Amino acid sequence: MNTAAVLVAGLEQEGVEHVFGLPGEENEATMFALRDSDVTFVPVRHEQGAAFMADVYGRLTGDAGVCLSTLGPGATNLLTGVADANLDKAPLVAITGQGGLESLHVESHQKLDVVEMFAPVTKWNAQISDPGIVHESVRKAFKTAEYEKPGATHLELPEDVADEDCDVEPMEPRQRVRRPEPDVPSIDKVRELLADAERPIVIAGNGAVRTDASDDLRAFVESYDLPVAATYMGKGAVSDDDEHSLLTLDSGEHEEASDAIESSDLVITVGYDIAEHDPADWNPEKDTTIVHVDSEPAEVYEHYNPDVEVVSDIAAAVRELDACCEEIDAEFERGWYDDLREHILADVSPEPDEGDAFTVKAVLPYLRDAMDAEDVLLSDVGSHKMAIAQNFVTYEPNTCIISNGLASMGISVPGGLAADLATDANVVAATGDGGFMMNAAEIETATRMGREYTILLFRDDEYGLITEEQVEHRGEHFGTELQNPDFQTFAESFGIEAYRPESWDELEDALTEAVPSDELSLVEVVLD
Structure with missing residues (x-):
C-alpha cells in the first residue's frame, strides 16, 4: 500500500x-x-x-x-x-x-x-x-x-x-473523549445562587443541542417552571411548543426574551458560546448574575463575566442543577413570563390577507405546517435568516440549522445535500437569491446523486439584509441591488420541479406538495 x-x-x-x-x-x-x-x-x-x-x-x-x-x-x-x-x-x-x-x-x-x-x-x-x-x-x-x-x-x-510505500496500519478509533462530571465546589456555589433566586431564566446554546443535553434540560425547566430562550443555534433544545419556551434571543422585531432576562434575577446559560449571540444585547449593564454551564470555560468578556462556571459534561451538569433545586426545595415564582410568551407567539404567527405581498415572516407558518417536527430546515445567511431564527417555531434539536459563528452565505444549497444524506427526515434548504447564486451549481451535484430535498428561494433582487442596515444607518442604500435569472427556468434546466406561487393558497399547495416529495425541487417566493 x-x-x-x-x-x-x-x-x-x-x-x-x-x-x-x-x-x-x-x-x-x-x-x-x-x-x-x-x-x-x-x-x-x-x-x-x-x-x-x-x-x-x-x-x-x-x-x-x-x-x-x-x-x-x-x-x-x-x-x-x-x-x-x-x-x-x-x-x-x-x-x-x-x-x-x-x-x-x-x-x-x-x-x-x-x-x-x-x-x-x-x-x-x-x-x-x-x-x-x-x-x-x-x-x-x-x-x-x-x-x-x-x-x-x-x-x-x-x-x-x-x-511512497507505506507499511503502517490505520489506528482503530476508541471511545470518544467525554468531559468529566461537574466539580463539587462549583455546584455548591450554584446551589447558593439558586436558593436566593426567585426568577431564574435559562439561555440554551448550541452546546445544549450538540451534546444531547436536550432531554435533561427539558426535564429541568419542566420541574421548576423555568423560562428558556435559545440562541439561533440552540433552537429546539427545548421545544417551542413547550410552555416554557420564549423562542430565541431576539435582535429584531420582538424583545420579549430580553425583557424576560431583564426581569430575572439569575441567568443560567447552558452550552452557550458568545460567538452565537453577543451578551451585550442581554447584559448591557454588565450586572446580570450568570451561571455558565459548558464543556469549556467562558470567554473573557466584560458583558459575560459569570459568577460561577460549571465546566463539565453539559448533560451531567444540568442533572446536578435539577438535583440542587430539589435539595433546596426551590419554589421559584411561577408563570411570571406567561404574558411575554403569548406576545411572542402572536408575533410569529401572522395571518396574511389574500392580497398581501409575500414576506419571509408570513411564509414561515405555511412552511412549518408542511414540515413534520423531525424535518430539518437549513437556513442560508441573509435577511431571511433573521426571520427564520426569530420566528420559525422549532420542536426538536438539530432540526433548524443556522450558521451564526462565521455566518457565511452560500451554505444552504450544498448543505441541503449533506443534510439529506445525514437524516431520513425531509429537508428544506432556505436561501435568499444572493446566497443561492453563490453555490447554485451544486444542484447538479444533488441531481447526480439523486438527493431529495426542497430549496425554498426568497427573491428580493438585492442583498436585502445589507440594504436594511444601510437604510437604518444612512437613510439610503448603495451597491446592494441584483439582477437575477428566471429561477424557475434555471431550476428546470437541471431537470427538477420548480414552483413560483403567486398567492397564499398557491404557496400552501406548493409547500405541501414539495416538502414531503421524493424529488429535488425549488419553490421561489418573490418578496415585495
Whole structure:
C-alpha cells in the first residue's frame, strides 16, 4: 500500500461514508485510493460547496464530515467552509494535496503555505511529511475534530509522499473523549445562587443541542417552571411548543426574551458560546448574575463575566442543577413570563390577507405546517435568516440549522445535500437569491446523486439584509441591488420541479406538495 491508500483506509476505519471534493493532479493517488475503497467520493462543482457539505454533515451527525481538494486555488476555495465549521463547532476533516517535498523550498506553480493558511481556522492541522505518520495523523484529525468542543482539522498530503510505500496500519478509533462530571465546589456555589433566586431564566446554546443535553434540560425547566430562550443555534433544545419556551434571543422585531432576562434575577446559560449571540444585547449593564454551564470555560468578556462556571459534561451538569433545586426545595415564582410568551407567539404567527405581498415572516407558518417536527430546515445567511431564527417555531434539536459563528452565505444549497444524506427526515434548504447564486451549481451535484430535498428561494433582487442596515444607518442604500435569472427556468434546466406561487393558497399547495416529495425541487417566493 502507498501512503494515500493507508490514509483512505484510515477514513474507512473512522466510519467515513462520503468524501466531498474535487480531483486535482496533486491528489491523484488519494483519488484512486478512494476509488478502490468503500468510501463514496462525491465530485462537487466548487470546493466551497464540498466544505459546506462536510460542515453540515458533521453538525447533524456529530461525526466529522470530510472534504477534499488539491493545492493552491482548490485549498483556498475550501477555506470558507472549513472556517464556518470551526466557528459553528461542527466536526470536519479537510484533506488537501500539495506538490512534492522537493519543491516546497522554492517558489513553484500554485504553491501556497496551505498548512499555515488553515491554522487559524482549525483546531489542529499538519502536513503528512512522512509515510510513517499517516495513521497517527488521521486518527488525531478525527479525534480532535470530534471531541467537545468539536471543530475543523486539516491534513496536507504532498504528492510524492502519497505515492511512497507505506507499511503502517490505520489506528482503530476508541471511545470518544467525554468531559468529566461537574466539580463539587462549583455546584455548591450554584446551589447558593439558586436558593436566593426567585426568577431564574435559562439561555440554551448550541452546546445544549450538540451534546444531547436536550432531554435533561427539558426535564429541568419542566420541574421548576423555568423560562428558556435559545440562541439561533440552540433552537429546539427545548421545544417551542413547550410552555416554557420564549423562542430565541431576539435582535429584531420582538424583545420579549430580553425583557424576560431583564426581569430575572439569575441567568443560567447552558452550552452557550458568545460567538452565537453577543451578551451585550442581554447584559448591557454588565450586572446580570450568570451561571455558565459548558464543556469549556467562558470567554473573557466584560458583558459575560459569570459568577460561577460549571465546566463539565453539559448533560451531567444540568442533572446536578435539577438535583440542587430539589435539595433546596426551590419554589421559584411561577408563570411570571406567561404574558411575554403569548406576545411572542402572536408575533410569529401572522395571518396574511389574500392580497398581501409575500414576506419571509408570513411564509414561515405555511412552511412549518408542511414540515413534520423531525424535518430539518437549513437556513442560508441573509435577511431571511433573521426571520427564520426569530420566528420559525422549532420542536426538536438539530432540526433548524443556522450558521451564526462565521455566518457565511452560500451554505444552504450544498448543505441541503449533506443534510439529506445525514437524516431520513425531509429537508428544506432556505436561501435568499444572493446566497443561492453563490453555490447554485451544486444542484447538479444533488441531481447526480439523486438527493431529495426542497430549496425554498426568497427573491428580493438585492442583498436585502445589507440594504436594511444601510437604510437604518444612512437613510439610503448603495451597491446592494441584483439582477437575477428566471429561477424557475434555471431550476428546470437541471431537470427538477420548480414552483413560483403567486398567492397564499398557491404557496400552501406548493409547500405541501414539495416538502414531503421524493424529488429535488425549488419553490421561489418573490418578496415585495
